[in-house]
Amino acid sequence: MSDRHPGRLVVLSDEECWQLVRSRPVGRVAWAGSDGVTVLPVNFAAEDDVIVLRTTAYSQLARECADREVAFEVDQIDEENHSGWSVLLRGRCQRQERVGDGPAPWVTGPRVLGLRIEVRSVTGRRLQAPVSSG
Numbered sequence: 572m573s574d575r576h577p578g579r580l581v582v583l584s585d586e587e588c589w590q591l592v593r594s595r596p597v598g599r600v601a602w603a604g605s606d607g608v609t610v611l612p613v614n615f616a617a618e619d620d621v622i623v624l625r626t627t628a629y630s631q632l633a634r635e636c637a638d639r640e641v642a643f644e645v646d647q648i649d650e651e652n653h654s655g656w657s658v659l660l661r662g663r664c665q666r667q668e669r670v671g672d673g674p675a676p677w678v679t680g681p682r683v684l685g686l687r688i689e690v691r692s693v694t695g696r697r698l699q700a701p702v703s704s705g
Contacts, residue, residue, distance in 0.1 A: 578654060580696050581696065583696060589617065591645065593661070595613055596615075599644045600611070600688070601641060602635055602639060611631075611632060620689070621690060622660060622688040640663055640664075643690075645657075654700035655697070658694070658695035659695070660690045660694075662692070664689075666685065667685030667689075
């Protein structure tokens, strides 16, 4: 039997959410496309109220996300301590003219198309570590 008590969820402020988003290099972009709901991990940069991505012009991300509403999620989980946080950003994805401003790609090949998610809503929660009984 576990000697852990359940953790507690705490709602994060917008400022806390953005600080946490900027602390991580990888998030997940989600959209409803031709294959149904798709979630894809990507490296990104956060600028003001915008998430910037780079991809190829022929990718599913480029074809199905430009000029559409998407969700973007960033999190960090500590399995050992049963704690962590999650931030969900929602907004419209647009093509970006200057890709030099985006993050450096983590994968090979030309990632010359920039995408920007103009964030319209931010929500986040932190799971406080449970207290061990002793």
